[in-house]
Amino acid sequence: NAGVTQTPKFQVLKTGQSMTLQCAQDMNHEYMSWYRQDPGMGLRLIHYSVGAGITDQGEVPNGYNVSRSTTEDFPLRLLSAAPSQTSVYFCASSYSQGQAEQFFGPGTRLTVL
Amino acid sequence: EDKVVQSPLSLVVHEGDTVTLNCSYEVTNFRSLLWYKQEKKAPTFLFMLTSSGIEKKSGRLSSILDKKELFSILNITATQTGDSAIYLCAVTLQGAQKLVFGQGTRLTINP
Numbered sequence: 001n002a003g004v005t006q007t008p009k010f011q012v013l014k015t016g017q018s019m020t021l022q023c024a025q026d027m028n029h030e031y032m033s034w035y036r037q038d039p040g041m042g043l044r045l046i047h048y049s050v051g052a053g054i055t056d057q058g059e060v061p062n063g064y065n066v067s068r069s070t071t072e073d074f075p076l077r078l079l080s081a082a083p084s085q086t087s088v089y090f091c092a093s094s095y096s097q098g099q100a101e102q103f104f105g106p107g108t109r110l111t112v113l
Numbered sequence: 114e115d116k117v118v119q120s121p122l123s124l125v126v127h128e129g130d131t132v133t134l135n136c137s138y139e140v141t142n143f144r145s146l147l148w149y150k151q152e153k154k155a156p157t158f159l160f161m162l163t164s165s166g167i168e169k170k171s172g173r174l175s176s177i178l179d180k181k182e183l184f185s186i187l188n189i190t191a192t193q194t195g196d197s198a199i200y201l202c203a204v205t206l207q208g209a210q211k212l213v214f215g216q217g218t219r220l221t222i223n224p
Contacts, residue, residue, distance in 0.1 A: 043201065
């Protein structure tokens with residue numbers, strides 16, 4: 001099993017550009033989520049999904065969109081990148097809504113100029 | 114607002130020392146508390162705690178939860194340079210499948 005994979009590992013964007021961060025898991029997990037990690041602020045939840053076709057907002061959803069058309073994939077879209085979105089982004093998954101332990105991907109380091 | 118606070122934010126000790134990391138929380142409908150270790154990449158799971166007073170142990174690491182006083186501690190004995198990392202505490206809530214994270218404690222072990 002590859003676990004949770006994320007692409008790309010690094011990305012530099014200009015203000016106003018859009019892009020999609022990819023996340024996939026091969027563990028048949030129902031629950032998937034996106035976090036951003038900024039210095040001194042821990043991880044903050046952006047969006048999450050409890051199953052294919054179901055998504056919901058987390059703590060910091062503005063400027064991001066998600067969709068969940070399959071169990072395996074949970075892409076995160078930046079609609080119009082801003083310097084405030086410079087961060088490290090982590091995707092995570094877990095077996096079900098009742099499973100507390102989440103498995104994290106390796107992260108994507110995004111810089112917006 | 115649900116809140117998780119870790120202290121200290123940064124700690125530098127010498128190899129062989131014992132360290133205690135703190136995590137306090139103010140949340141509605143607490144379900145469990147988790148500890149993660151983050152080195153260069155993704156956080157990796159250490160412990161999940163749901164009941165007060167029951168110590169979880171893994172080698173030189175141990176953790177305990179106090180649900181009355183709303184905190185947990187993570188102890189590391191006989192520290193090694195490989196223990197250098199950011200240690201994250203997170204809380205899960207009943208009926209809500211999400212983790213609320215603290216800011217993390219950056220632990221540096223000097224040889």
